Amino acid sequence: xxxxxxxxxxxxxxxxxxxxxxxxxxxxxxxxxxxxxxxxxxxxxxxxxxxxxxxxxxxxxxxxxxxxxxxxxxxxxxxxxxxxxxxxxxxxxxxxxxxxxxxxxxxxxxxxxxxxxxxxxxxxxxxxxxxxxxxxxxxxxxxx
Amino acid sequence: xxxxxxxxxxxxxxxxxxxxxxxxxxxxxxxxxxxxxxxxxxxxxxxxxxxxxxxxxxxxxxxxxxxxxxxxxxxxxxxxxxxxxxxxxxxxxxxxxxxxxxxxxxxxxxxxxxxxxxxxxxxxxxxxxxxxxxxxxxxxxxxx
Amino acid sequence: xxxxxxxxxxxxxxxxxxxxxxxxxxxxxxxxxxxxxxxxxxxxxxxxxxxxxxxxxxxxxxxxxxxxxxxxxxxxxxxxxxxxxxxxxxxxxxxxxxxxxxxxxxxxxxxxxxxxxxxxxxxxxxxxxxxxxxxxxxxxxxxx
Amino acid sequence: xxxxxxxxxxxxxxxxxxxxxxxxxxxxxxxxxxxxxxxxxxxxxxxxxxxxxxxxxxxxxxxxxxxxxxxxxxxxxxxxxxxxxxxxxxxxxxxxxxxxxxxxxxxxxxxxxxxxxxxxxxxxxxxxxxxxxxxxxxxxxxxx
Numbered sequence: 001x002x003x004x005x006x007x008x009x010x011x012x013x014x015x016x017x018x019x020x021x022x023x024x025x026x027x028x029x030x031x032x033x034x035x036x037x038x039x040x041x042x043x044x045x046x047x048x049x050x051x052x053x054x055x056x057x058x059x060x061x062x063x064x065x066x067x068x069x070x071x072x073x074x075x076x077x078x079x080x081x082x083x084x085x086x087x088x089x090x091x092x093x094x095x096x097x098x099x100x101x102x103x104x105x106x107x108x109x110x111x112x113x114x115x116x117x118x119x120x121x122x123x124x125x126x127x128x129x130x131x132x133x134x135x136x137x138x139x140x141x142x143x144x
Numbered sequence: 145x146x147x148x149x150x151x152x153x154x155x156x157x158x159x160x161x162x163x164x165x166x167x168x169x170x171x172x173x174x175x176x177x178x179x180x181x182x183x184x185x186x187x188x189x190x191x192x193x194x195x196x197x198x199x200x201x202x203x204x205x206x207x208x209x210x211x212x213x214x215x216x217x218x219x220x221x222x223x224x225x226x227x228x229x230x231x232x233x234x235x236x237x238x239x240x241x242x243x244x245x246x247x248x249x250x251x252x253x254x255x256x257x258x259x260x261x262x263x264x265x266x267x268x269x270x271x272x273x274x275x276x277x278x279x280x281x282x283x284x285x286x287x288x
Numbered sequence: 289x290x291x292x293x294x295x296x297x298x299x300x301x302x303x304x305x306x307x308x309x310x311x312x313x314x315x316x317x318x319x320x321x322x323x324x325x326x327x328x329x330x331x332x333x334x335x336x337x338x339x340x341x342x343x344x345x346x347x348x349x350x351x352x353x354x355x356x357x358x359x360x361x362x363x364x365x366x367x368x369x370x371x372x373x374x375x376x377x378x379x380x381x382x383x384x385x386x387x388x389x390x391x392x393x394x395x396x397x398x399x400x401x402x403x404x405x406x407x408x409x410x411x412x413x414x415x416x417x418x419x420x421x422x423x424x425x426x427x428x429x430x431x432x
Numbered sequence: 433x434x435x436x437x438x439x440x441x442x443x444x445x446x447x448x449x450x451x452x453x454x455x456x457x458x459x460x461x462x463x464x465x466x467x468x469x470x471x472x473x474x475x476x477x478x479x480x481x482x483x484x485x486x487x488x489x490x491x492x493x494x495x496x497x498x499x500x501x502x503x504x505x506x507x508x509x510x511x512x513x514x515x516x517x518x519x520x521x522x523x524x525x526x527x528x529x530x531x532x533x534x535x536x537x538x539x540x541x542x543x544x545x546x547x548x549x550x551x552x553x554x555x556x557x558x559x560x561x562x563x564x565x566x567x568x569x570x571x572x573x574x575x576x
Contacts, residue, residue: 024167025167026352030165031327032327035319035323036451039453064404065319066360069357070356070357072356075352078169123363163327164328165324176467178464179463179464183307183308198366208504211502212463213499215498216499223453224553267458308462309462310462312452350473
């Protein structure tokens with residue numbers, strides 16, 4: 001992995017081996033399972049940046065997916081080793097946008113984007129605690 | 145469905161259509177997914193008997209699977225219509241045993257048994273509230 | 289259900305009860321599982337229109353998701369009864385676009401769009417057989 | 433890991449981080465997901481022993497779960513790091529028995545056993561190819 005891919009909390013890469021139970025009768029990674037891969041990639045990005053997502057939830061800070069788009073360009077198969085490259089594209093006090101590229105053997109198979117919203121235990125939007133999400137204040141102006 | 149299969153809280157039957165996302169590269173219902181079918185069958189049995197499982201959890205009463213055995217006798221395929229026949233085999237103040245038979249087109253495909261334990265919000269064993277599980281006091285002597 | 293919602297092969301509605309195993313630690317339908325609901329809704333739409341998807345695959349005709357976007361507007365919870373309203377927005381000889389609205393108790397919770405591509409057993413694009421997808425020639429001009 | 437735990441094709445250990453999407457509203461690894469962990473552990477055991485399961489399927493050799501029992505002794509939670517220790521207990525020309533112990537932080541959380549049957553592409557029992565499953569002839573007498 002190059003320096004560029006190093007997980008520094010704002011961008012990073014994880015590798016996942018496609019499980020049998022994740023594949024459909026075509027022998028392909030089922031298209032819904034990709035979203036779990038994206039979630040895992042975000043979790044690992046966060047783990048490096050500061051608290052784990054488990055610690056966040058224990059502190060009453062939750063992130064829910066508000067929207068997501070995904071483009072399946074080439075199939076991913078059972079037992080493939082998938083690299084998910086993730087980067088934070090934009091953060092505000094209430095939202096985080098991520099972009100994702102999924103590769104198998106150097107081939108770009110999938111592109112995706114998501115927007116997460118920060119909510120409290122009751123599901124209502126809250127401001128992200130500064131200490132929990134240190135990227136927030138750095139390079140993005142507050143936005144709705 | 146015969147009277148014998150009618151859901152009366154102690155035995156009942158549910159029908160489930162096998163989903164594409166539940167099938168593996170062999171085109172078969174993945175063997176782990178069967179456990180979700182059993183869970184669904186228990187949930188519907190409970191719904192008839194009294195409170196829904198959702199209401200139970202809201203009241204701080206949880207059921208966790210303590211043990212389970214399953215015998216896969218004939219494959220179940222994508223788009224098959226599966227009948228899960230379930231019966232309560234034994235209840236005590238802290239545990240419930242269920243037995244399950246899964247049929248497709250009249251063929252017995254799977255047999256399973258499970259033991260659930262009743263726990264509180266903290267995961268520790270609790271006595272089942274009598275009003276929530278009325279079968280308890282009827283026909284089963286307390287047991288470990 | 290109104291006439292407008294009747295499943296006529298180009299639009300329809302299905303109802304799904306949210307399963308325990310589909311929910312995450314927040315008690316919400318996990319965001320990846322929604323894609324399985326959309327798939328189910330497409331399958332039932334197709335079943336009314338003509339062959340089942342199982343029959344299509346047996347005939348060597350497969351549909352793969354090429355792209356998808358989804359907007360989660362309000363949470364869906366364990367045991368909720370979800371209505372998925374689906375309509376075919378556009379069909380060509382190689383692609384089908386669907387739009388979806390998910391409702392719980394009359395509240396619009398989710399909106400989504402997908403594009404499916406028709407492929408052969410080897411995963412390469414093929415023309416949709418006319419008899420298998422009769423909507424194609426009716427009201428939609430061929431497009432790329 | 434001690435020598436005893438080294439994956440030598442007949443026994444081995446894998447580590448898995450519990451994913452958010454695998455957990456239920458109690459925040460626990462859903463009991464059906466454990467079976468996917470066992471499957472993964474078998475797959476990695478096999479990978480060391482010889483061909484990967486993917487290669488086996490490509491050669492027309494499939495393994496299906498014929499029966500399974502599992503005992504959930506202590507809960508496994510979101511983000512836990514689980515060690516699955518697996519050993520082949522018995523092999524015949526048509527079947528393989530595995531035993532599994534799942535640990536989190538040194539605590540035994542789960543015990544399980546499974547029996548796999550070797551089948552051909554049509555789902556009918558076949559003899560395991562000797563070169564694909566070299567353990568077979570070594571220490572287990574043929575059995576039904």
